[in-house]
Amino acid sequence: MYTKKMNEIWAVAGGKGGTGKTFVISQIASYLASINKKVILIDTDFGGANLHSFFGIESRKKTIKDFYKDDVPLESLVTKTKIKNLEVIPGDINSTIFDVIKYNKKLKLFSHIKKLDADYILLDLGGGFNKNIIDFFLLADKMVVVTVPEITAIENLFQFIKSTFFRKLNFLLGIYGLKDFAKNTWENRSEKDIVTILDLIDYVKEESGDIGEIAIKELQNFRINIILNKVRDSSEIKEGFSLKSICIKLIGISALYSGYIEYDNHFWRNLSLTQLSNEINISLKTKKDVKRIVTNIINEKQIAIEISKNE
Amino acid sequence: MNSSEFDKYFLTLEITRDSTFTEMKNSYIHLRNLYSKNNLSISPLIQALSKKKQKLIVKEIDEAFNMLEKYYQDKKMENIKTKREKIQRSRVPTFEVIGGEALKMIRKVLGIELEEIAFLSGVPLKHLINIELERYDLLPPDIYIKTFLKKFAAQLSLDTDKVVADYFKRMEDFKSGIN
Numbered sequence: 001m002y003t004k005k006m007n008e009i010w011a012v013a014g015g016k017g018g019t020g021k022t023f024v025i026s027q028i029a030s031y032l033a034s035i036n037k038k039v040i041l042i043d044t045d046f047g048g049a050n051l052h053s054f055f056g057i058e059s060r061k062k063t064i065k066d067f068y069k070d071d072v073p074l075e076s077l078v079t080k081t082k083i084k085n086l087e088v089i090p091g092d093i094n095s096t097i098f099d100v101i102k103y104n105k106k107l108k109l110f111s112h113i114k115k116l117d118a119d120y121i122l123l124d125l126g127g128g129f130n131k132n133i134i135d136f137f138l139l140a141d142k143m144v145v146v147t148v149p150e151i152t153a154i155e156n157l158f159q160f161i162k163s164t165f166f167r168k169l170n171f172l173l174g175i176y177g178l179k180d181f182a183k184n185t186w187e188n189r190s191e192k193d194i195v196t197i198l199d200l201i202d203y204v205k206e207e208s209g210d211i212g213e214i215a216i217k218e219l220q221n222f223r224i225n226i227i228l229n230k231v232r233d234s235s236e237i238k239e240g241f242s243l244k245s246i247c248i249k250l251i252g253i254s255a256l257y258s259g260y261i262e263y264d265n266h267f268w269r270n271l272s273l274t275q276l277s278n279e280i281n282i283s284l285k286t287k288k289d290v291k292r293i294v295t296n297i298i299n300e301k302q303i304a305i306e307i308s309k310n311e
Numbered sequence: 312m313n314s315s316e317f318d319k320y321f322l323t324l325e326i327t328r329d330s331t332f333t334e335m336k337n338s339y340i341h342l343r344n345l346y347s348k349n350n351l352s353i354s355p356l357i358q359a360l361s362k363k364k365q366k367l368i369v370k371e372i373d374e375a376f377n378m379l380e381k382y383y384q385d386k387k388m389e390n391i392k393t394k395r396e397k398i399q400r401s402r403v404p405t406f407e408v409i410g411g412e413a414l415k416m417i418r419k420v421l422g423i424e425l426e427e428i429a430f431l432s433g434v435p436l437k438h439l440i441n442i443e444l445e446r447y448d449l450l451p452p453d454i455y456i457k458t459f460l461k462k463f464a465a466q467l468s469l470d471t472d473k474v475v476a477d478y479f480k481r482m483e484d485f486k487s488g489i490n
Contacts, residue, residue, distance in 0.1 A: 155355070
């Protein structure tokens with residue numbers, strides 16, 4: 001029997017604007033395309049869409065908005081780029097339609113995305129914490145986050161991961177008839193000596209017995225792949241390990257540090273959107289960094305920490 | 312300790328089983344620093360934890376390091392052992408026909424005492440000695456010789472069927488030579 005091969009959906013979120021997320025995702029897509037994988041990049045950056053600029057697509061007659069508004073088939077929105085194997089579905093800058101997406105609409109979009117003919121579907125999610133972003137993130141096969149080594153950005157991303165996990169926890173407990181249990185417990189956390197999400201999980205386990213245990217078991221495949229962008233030195237590389245660690249020890253999730261991209265002074269200084277679409281401007285070092293990241297994400301591996309002797 | 316019992320320590324140090332010793336140590340140094348010194352930029356997030364909780368995390372990290380240090384040492388010893396065995400095996404001469412003398416030579420190269428083989432195989436020492444020295448007249452009936460040879464050969468990681476066939480051939484040749 002002929003079975004159509006399934007695509008794998010990677011959702012890339014950043015928590016905060018200005019982390020270079022769209023640059024990173026475009027490089028990931030380009031690398032995957034270069035190793036002969038068919039890639040479709042979908043710009044779901046509600047209101048802040050700029051993916052088209054990275055691939056020099058000028059006219060944006062077709063955008064993801066058309067799928068919602070006019071029920072245009074998703075596959076007809078797929079637009080070719082200059083790069084072989086790489087196609088995009090552009091987002092819409094002015095759309096506000098995403099503010100009111102119902103959960104079943106999101107599921108519908110996802111079922112259509114799953115049917116697209118590609119090896120990898122990359123979702124460029126917007127910044128911020130809105131429920132659309134969180135839900136798209138949770139529905140993906142692989143959850144990828146991009147941040148920069150600045151404490152505000154890392155704090156912001158940590159909050160994003162926490163919110164995402166919390167939503168998933170609530171959702172699962174809801175399925176098992178414990179709707180709002182986690183939410184109510186969290187709201188009264190100070191009375192119960194709960195500080196971290198991990199404490200909350202322990203509390204849920206204790207109080208709800210077997211049911212909580214089952215729900216929590218399903219959380220075990222909740223895994224975040226971390227990418228650090230614009231890294232300048234070895235101490236900044238380590239911020240990624242620190243972020244990974246607090247995800248594991250403070251939230252209790254599985255996290256992998258997929259890699260980092262070194263800050264390319266030349267590239268960012270000469271940044272303009274027309275140049276972005278020109279592959280020549282991407283340094284070899286950046287390409288190597290991206291290759292390592294993609295390989296790690298595919299194989300569920302991570303980079304190892306290096307510590308020099310004088311530390 | 313069962314090797315899967317180390318899983319939680321790998322998890323605590325946020326590494327995987329294929330990590331090297333240096334990677335394990337580096338991860339330990341970083342985590343120890345992160346949760347005890349509060350001098351990294353990410354520290355404000357950790358300070359939200361109670362002092363008690365922080366101490367508990369540090370304790371777990373220390374424990375994981377101590378356990379894994381032993382784990383890697385054992386693994387290293389094991390590796391050295393298998394490496395040594397491999398080298399010894401490569402020195403084992405090859406024989407067209409394996410008789411008592413050949414068995415003895417192979418055993419010597421592998422550095423195994425007959426007593427050890429007797430202990431591990433359950434074959435009485437005197438029979439092993441007689442097998443090596445080819446004192447055919449002192450050996451038990453054929454059916455026993457066959458079993459003993461198989462056990463002996465297995466201890467030396469040799470092809471048991473070949474050893475039995477070769478040994479019997481030599482023995483029969485010898486006996487027919489006398490007659």
